[in-house]
Amino acid sequence: MSGQTCLCEPVQRISPDGQEPTGQSLNVEAQCDPAGGDGPLETAWISEGLVARTQDVWGRYLQREVNRDEAIEMLVNVKRIAMVFYQAGQEGARR
Numbered sequence: 184m185s186g187q188t189c190l191c192e193p194v195q196r197i198s199p200d201g202q203e204p205t206g207q208s209l210n211v212e213a214q215c216d217p218a219g220g221d222g223p224l225e226t227a228w229i230s231e232g233l234v235a236r237t238q239d240v241w242g243r244y245l246q247r248e249v250n251r252d253e254a255i256e257m258l259v260n261v262k263r264i265a266m267v268f269y270q271a272g273q274e275g276a277r278r
Contacts, residue, residue, distance in 0.1 A: 229258050 237254040249257075 226255065226259065228262075229255060233258065 234251060234254045237257055238249045238251070241254065241257060242249045
């Protein structure tokens, strides 16, 4: 992993001029303040067992060793995309 993983909540940006078939391009990115954030509290939900399981599953799939930082980055990314889907569902339910 190059650099430190940003653990901030993602910000969803939709571009109406995107190349997606829906006519909108979804760009999800974290807005990080290197000096801010909640640090370890944002990864408190990640247990050592979950990290080990992630390393095992993805290591077998990628056919290489997955280090601890990579596994944590994968888990944080899964949380981010899940939050995007959840937020989109909430917005859709309000319409």
